[in-house]
Amino acid sequence: MIELINWVIKAIEYEVYEGVTIRDLIVVFLILLIALLIAKIIAMSLRRSLAEKMRKDQLEILVKFVYAVVMLIAIVTVTPILGLNLTGLLVAGGIAGIVIGFASQKVVSNLLSGLFLIAERPVKIGDQIVVGNIAGFVEDMNVMSTIVRTYDGLYVRIPNETLFTSNITNPVANAARRFEYTISIRYSDDAEKAIQIIKNVIEAHPFALKLPPPRVFVDSLGDSGVNIIARIWAPSSEWMDVKMDLLWKIKVELEKNGIQIPFPQRVVWFGKELEDPGKV
Amino acid sequence: MFGSYRLRDLSVEVRTLRIHVERDNGSFRYVRSLDDSKVEKVLFEDAEVYVNPVEPVNLPKKITNFLYISFRRPVLLAPGEAATFYLTFPIEIGVILAKEDVYEDIDIFSFVRPKYALYGEPKGGVIGRYWESDVFTRVPELDPLREGILELRATNLSNRWCEVSKAVFDVYDMKIYYNEHTVSSIAEMKVQSQRVADTSFINKPLFDGMRRAIELYTTRALPIFVTKFTMEWGV
Numbered sequence: 001m002i003e004l005i006n007w008v009i010k011a012i013e014y015e016v017y018e019g020v021t022i023r024d025l026i027v028v029f030l031i032l033l034i035a036l037l038i039a040k041i042i043a044m045s046l047r048r049s050l051a052e053k054m055r056k057d058q059l060e061i062l063v064k065f066v067y068a069v070v071m072l073i074a075i076v077t078v079t080p081i082l083g084l085n086l087t088g089l090l091v092a093g094g095i096a097g098i099v100i101g102f103a104s105q106k107v108v109s110n111l112l113s114g115l116f117l118i119a120e121r122p123v124k125i126g127d128q129i130v131v132g133n134i135a136g137f138v139e140d141m142n143v144m145s146t147i148v149r150t151y152d153g154l155y156v157r158i159p160n161e162t163l164f165t166s167n168i169t170n171p172v173a174n175a176a177r178r179f180e181y182t183i184s185i186r187y188s189d190d191a192e193k194a195i196q197i198i199k200n201v202i203e204a205h206p207f208a209l210k211l212p213p214p215r216v217f218v219d220s221l222g223d224s225g226v227n228i229i230a231r232i233w234a235p236s237s238e239w240m241d242v243k244m245d246l247l248w249k250i251k252v253e254l255e256k257n258g259i260q261i262p263f264p265q266r267v268v269w270f271g272k273e274l275e276d277p278g279k280v
Numbered sequence: 281m282f283g284s285y286r287l288r289d290l291s292v293e294v295r296t297l298r299i300h301v302e303r304d305n306g307s308f309r310y311v312r313s314l315d316d317s318k319v320e321k322v323l324f325e326d327a328e329v330y331v332n333p334v335e336p337v338n339l340p341k342k343i344t345n346f347l348y349i350s351f352r353r354p355v356l357l358a359p360g361e362a363a364t365f366y367l368t369f370p371i372e373i374g375v376i377l378a379k380e381d382v383y384e385d386i387d388i389f390s391f392v393r394p395k396y397a398l399y400g401e402p403k404g405g406v407i408g409r410y411w412e413s414d415v416f417t418r419v420p421e422l423d424p425l426r427e428g429i430l431e432l433r434a435t436n437l438s439n440r441w442c443e444v445s446k447a448v449f450d451v452y453d454m455k456i457y458y459n460e461h462t463v464s465s466i467a468e469m470k471v472q473s474q475r476v477a478d479t480s481f482i483n484k485p486l487f488d489g490m491r492r493a494i495e496l497y498t499t500r501a502l503p504i505f506v507t508k509f510t511m512e513w514g515v
Binding site: 047048051052173174175176177203204206207209210211212233235237238 | 339343476510
């Protein structure tokens with residue numbers, strides 16, 4: 001037993017490098033862990049106490065800022081324990097940056113973009129994204145590149161620099177998203193009845209969200225019919241299925257109630273009235 | 281209908297629901313029909329089967345673990361007031377196989393139609409199983425195959441009047457109890473302000489002698505992670 005204790009004491013006093021022992025590493029780990037907990041507690045308290053007094057986006061910025069400050073203090077605290085001189089690091093880092101920057105601009109650019117993407121997290125593995133003319137699922141995110149599987153199953157590697165400097169559309173980043181249909185009915189049909197039928201079909205679908213409420217309204221009086229717009233929210237993970245499912249159900253239900261989708265039509269007026277209109 | 285059975289003896293006929301198990305050359309064929317839906321599964325071993333209410337977030341498929349109850353009439357709470365009232369929640373019925381404390385749901389169905397809603401904003405909000413409930417001041421009599429009773433112990437911790445018109449719960453660790461006539465759960469809601477409240481479930485039956493349902497959402501092994509949901513988008 002005593003031998004074991006002696007061995008543990010010897011082990012934690014083991015010098016990893018330049019006077020830094022395993023004990024120092026444990027202390028660093030504990031400090032960072034405590035700082036992380038403190039940062040989380042402060043963030044939670046801020047969210048609760050200021051939820052009514054600040055706008056949500058401003059509150060999020062404040063929370064992130066406070067979180068970062070706490071973690072920065074912790075990092076500054078632990079660097080001397082690790083035997084690191086921050087001033088030296090900054091100078092060395094600056095010089096190294098210049099050298100590396102000139103030598104391998106693209107590589108470093110991709111690397112830094114990858115780090116920023118990891119920090120900012122505009123997308124994560126499994127998300128669907130649209131970048132330029134590439135749309136698909138994010139399969140993997142590396143430091144240098146991001147792998148996308150397109151909807152038709154192709155493997156696409158996007159350098160992180162391209163991803164970072166492009167407009168990224170993430171259709172599933174939020175909990176819910178909206179889609180819309182334009183449904184035309186004949187002028188002779190009752191638009192209010194059609195709206196009610198469409199609302200009933202939407203209401204019956206479990207994933208057509210109750211809140212935010214769907215909107216169904218007459219949008220325009222078209223050339224061939226009355227155009228009704230239906231705007232529906234669905235869970236982001238389900239929106240495509242809901243979109244595919246609902247339109248046909250609406251069409252079937254409208255027709256069941258005698259409301260028809262109009263064909264394009266044109267009224268032709270003759271300059272001179274026909275002698276026998278029945279022979280046209 | 282709720283309770284435990286041996287698989288080979290499982291046979292339920294209630295309203296439009298039919299559950300039976302057919303023996304076929306040493307295997308078992310589980311068949312369930314309800315209105316237009318039908319499920320068939322083949323099993324090779326007899327086992328204990330529980331038919332009981334489960335957390336109502338599984339149909340038509342699992343996309344969330346939140347239950348969103350909208351009150352048909354809002355409840356006003358005075359500063360510091362604690363009030364207990366009763367809501368309803370939708371019933372989903374699970375058919376759960378058990379073998380040596382390992383449970384597996386083989387079928388979930390419901391007599392009520394599911395509907396979902398967004399609580400909060402699209403960014404940061406959560407999708408929840410939506411349910412509209414009346415507010416009762418005493419325990420209501422309900423159809424246990426369609427609706428359960430949720431006793432809500434609400435406390436207004438703020439120094440202002442608060443109007444509560446909805447409650448959102450994380451169904452992890454939702455405790456459901458049942459007997460022949462009632463399905464129930466107990467929850468608490470600590471209202472911090474008109475915009476913020478904490479909700480969680482309490483592990484107690486509404487009446488003595490009620491049986492605890494086998495739950496599907498109980499993966500939190502560490503007790504320090506209290507399953508509490510903070511409603512940040514209004515109450």
